[in-house]
Amino acid sequence: MATDTQIRIGVMGCAEIARKVSRAIHLAPNATIVAVASRSLEKAKSFASSNGYPESTKIHGSYESILEDPEVDALYVPLPTSLHVEWAIRAAEKGKHILLEKPVAMNVAEFDKIVAACEANGVQIMDGTMWVHNPRTAKLKEFLSDSDRFGQLKTVQSCFSFAGDEDFLKNDIRVKPGLDGLGALGDAGWYTIRATLLANNFELPKTVTAFTGAVLNESGVILSCGASLSWEDGRTATIYCSFLANLTMEIIAIGTKGTLKVHDFIIPFKETEASFTTSTKSWFNELVTEWVNPPSENTVKTELPQEACMVREFARLVGEIKNNGAKPDGFWPSISRKTQLVVDAVKESIDKNYEQISLSGR
Amino acid sequence: MATDTQIRIGVMGCAEIARKVSRAIHLAPNATIVAVASRSLEKAKSFASSNGYPESTKIHGSYESILEDPEVDALYVPLPTSLHVEWAIRAAEKGKHILLEKPVAMNVAEFDKIVAACEANGVQIMDGTMWVHNPRTAKLKEFLSDSDRFGQLKTVQSCFSFAGDEDFLKNDIRVKPGLDGLGALGDAGWYTIRATLLANNFELPKTVTAFTGAVLNESGVILSCGASLSWEDGRTATIYCSFLANLTMEIIAIGTKGTLKVHDFIIPFKETEASFTTSTKSWFNELVTEWVNPPSENTVKTELPQEACMVREFARLVGEIKNNGAKPDGFWPSISRKTQLVVDAVKESIDKNYEQISLSGR
Numbered sequence: 001m002a003t004d005t006q007i008r009i010g011v012m013g014c015a016e017i018a019r020k021v022s023r024a025i026h027l028a029p030n031a032t033i034v035a036v037a038s039r040s041l042e043k044a045k046s047f048a049s050s051n052g053y054p055e056s057t058k059i060h061g062s063y064e065s066i067l068e069d070p071e072v073d074a075l076y077v078p079l080p081t082s083l084h085v086e087w088a089i090r091a092a093e094k095g096k097h098i099l100l101e102k103p104v105a106m107n108v109a110e111f112d113k114i115v116a117a118c119e120a121n122g123v124q125i126m127d128g129t130m131w132v133h134n135p136r137t138a139k140l141k142e143f144l145s146d147s148d149r150f151g152q153l154k155t156v157q158s159c160f161s162f163a164g165d166e167d168f169l170k171n172d173i174r175v176k177p178g179l180d181g182l183g184a185l186g187d188a189g190w191y192t193i194r195a196t197l198l199a200n201n202f203e204l205p206k207t208v209t210a211f212t213g214a215v216l217n218e219s220g221v222i223l224s225c226g227a228s229l230s231w232e233d234g235r236t237a238t239i240y241c242s243f244l245a246n247l248t249m250e251i252i253a254i255g256t257k258g259t260l261k262v263h264d265f266i267i268p269f270k271e272t273e274a275s276f277t278t279s280t281k282s283w284f285n286e287l288v289t290e291w292v293n294p295p296s297e298n299t300v301k302t303e304l305p306q307e308a309c310m311v312r313e314f315a316r317l318v319g320e321i322k323n324n325g326a327k328p329d330g331f332w333p334s335i336s337r338k339t340q341l342v343v344d345a346v347k348e349s350i351d352k353n354y355e356q357i358s359l360s361g362r
Numbered sequence: 363m364a365t366d367t368q369i370r371i372g373v374m375g376c377a378e379i380a381r382k383v384s385r386a387i388h389l390a391p392n393a394t395i396v397a398v399a400s401r402s403l404e405k406a407k408s409f410a411s412s413n414g415y416p417e418s419t420k421i422h423g424s425y426e427s428i429l430e431d432p433e434v435d436a437l438y439v440p441l442p443t444s445l446h447v448e449w450a451i452r453a454a455e456k457g458k459h460i461l462l463e464k465p466v467a468m469n470v471a472e473f474d475k476i477v478a479a480c481e482a483n484g485v486q487i488m489d490g491t492m493w494v495h496n497p498r499t500a501k502l503k504e505f506l507s508d509s510d511r512f513g514q515l516k517t518v519q520s521c522f523s524f525a526g527d528e529d530f531l532k533n534d535i536r537v538k539p540g541l542d543g544l545g546a547l548g549d550a551g552w553y554t555i556r557a558t559l560l561a562n563n564f565e566l567p568k569t570v571t572a573f574t575g576a577v578l579n580e581s582g583v584i585l586s587c588g589a590s591l592s593w594e595d596g597r598t599a600t601i602y603c604s605f606l607a608n609l610t611m612e613i614i615a616i617g618t619k620g621t622l623k624v625h626d627f628i629i630p631f632k633e634t635e636a637s638f639t640t641s642t643k644s645w646f647n648e649l650v651t652e653w654v655n656p657p658s659e660n661t662v663k664t665e666l667p668q669e670a671c672m673v674r675e676f677a678r679l680v681g682e683i684k685n686n687g688a689k690p691d692g693f694w695p696s697i698s699r700k701t702q703l704v705v706d707a708v709k710e711s712i713d714k715n716y717e718q719i720s721l722s723g724r
Contacts, residue, residue, distance in 0.1 A: 017650075019649065020649050020650055020651065023649065073556065090589055106400075117699070125414070125654070151608070152605060154523070154607035155521075155523075155602060155607065156589070156600065157519060157521065157600070158518075159519065159614070159616070161516070161517075161616055162645075163618060163619070163643075185548055186439050186621070186687075207574050209571075209573070209574060209716075210572060210591040210596055211571070211592065211600070212569050212590065212592045212598075213590075213592030213593070213596055213597070213598040215596050224516070224596070226517070226598060226600065228455060228573040228574065228589065228600075230573065230574045230575030230586065231575070234575055234577050234586070235575070236573055236574075236575040236588060236602075238519070238573070238588065238590075238600050238602070240517060240519065240598075240600070241515060242517070242574075242616075244516055244618065245502065245516035245517065245616040245617065245618060245621075246513070246616055246617060246618065246621045246641065246642070246643065246644055247621075247644035247645055247646075247653070248614065248616050248621045248644070250614060250623075252521070252612060254521070254523055254526060254604075254607040254608055254610050255607065255695065256606065256607060256608065257525070257608055258608050259608045259609075259610045261606075261612075261625075263623070263657065264653065264656075267646060267650060267651065267652070267653065268652070269652065269653045269656045270652055270653075271651045271652050279416075279608065279609075279610075280608070281525075281608065282608055282609035282610070283524075283609055284609075286628060287381065287385065288382055288629060289382065289633045289667060290629070290630075290631065290632055290633050291626065291629065291631045294626075294631045305651060316402050323594070344485060354559075354571075354718070356574060
């Protein structure tokens, strides 16, 4: 049951991912689900009951209808990417705060329109990248910022692959040009780009060059690709994303003094804890037959699932606006935009036969 | 003391790495050190005594002299890379088998001359890449070849970096254009390229493209670089090597069904055992909050250090030739050549402003 201090969230679309985020909204102490919408009343009703929504939840049979619901402070929007620009703008215009699934748009021009609508209407927008809200991520950043233990970043390599089955590769919205048309790059690649930017304090690279050998389906949707990124001062990065290879998700960040490794950065192996590996000033013994200062593991307990931490942070920002007259926080949309910019650049490089793309001035 | 079944090895040059390989020759059951050479008799004498060489070891004050030593079956050659072409050819012409430090040459044209001399004189050549002789490596190959557990290779990413100190970056032969002039690429990069080729059953990539952002010193020697590689069928790889970042060495190979990870592939954390991580058909639980089939660790005991396994294998092949009239084994020079070809291609790509280099027909 909603309390006065809880942000009232409507769920706009009954995608698979909305099941997990619905649970997260239930778990977040400062948020509650008050409404759900689908294009059919039946589907919304069935989704609500199979996901344990409270009896009081309002069921909407259209997206338009939930936008008009005065009881809804904010919307969680898991619609296909190609629909984001329309529905996020309409939500903002109705004064609804927006938790928007990633990728945030088909390209940065679309996202800029969404952000403009949010700014004009004073609403918060945040994308649905869950892992950055895991308490582990703050610890990763702490290590990466430590001049004694990590030093200056030199390179960061990240990858996310999973093996879509035959049905996925034929029917999932992520392989359909008109739906989540950015394919593996917009889905899996989004996370690797976010990790890369996070390790670089959200400084955009100077250039982005896709690796030769990207795999596209017959509709031209990317199923697998990679890219190298480089910064003015010699920092480099690589990303790799694929729907065609066994589930793997890694970050390796190497600094002048230390190394960080994460083997499960997007979805931790276990929900209740998350680990990462660090090493500092690693070297060899005298005869170079063993390591001195080898990597060691660090574990962080996670009392709330990372997606509930995400909802809690979103609801906190909305609460500040709603109850305390604060302004929307610009950090979250700014990193969504940068992530989208790099997604766009990788795609542009692939479209231009693996040409090097400059991000200067973007 | 040498026995009849032991291959008599001469150490040609007293480089730092020769200390470790001298110990390996002592440990290998089928090899023994019978001679050592340096450009000065004093240096050779002092090296022999500080490395526990037997009293009977012949001390040579020149490289010419050890070539003439009739008691020497084979030479271990840790000379700077730029000297390999001269001294390996002269050794072959004297009928000496050759264990040659990597990189094998300054370029593949030089190496082809060395191989031609070895073939003309019926001598074995093998390069000094120790890690491939670790018993763990056979286990890695077993996993990579397993169609049920690993499936088809999709990508392999490897890196090797270490942080050279001020003295290293100023004075080490690996940063001098006239000595080991291939810098981090010929040294650290060699291993990553070998790992990449090994995972690809030694099939050469179709193209090699260096990452923008390679770091060169004022003499033009590579201190840090990376590259992407791609094969006809969509397989890809990346390598990264650096003298400027904390010690890190990784292989991540991702197949359609499985993933292999090695965190210490060149020098294992401990000499007495070596580990690697495998996973097969990894997926998520129903709500995508935890993993199903997460990675698990495998450990291989190593009774002999990997460099002693290398010497043992080299001596075994030499013994087959010397005692049983066998022909030199062509596998080892063939993978040295392929590794060198990729080294050359990465360097060529950097020299040509990160152009894509085709390996077709090389």
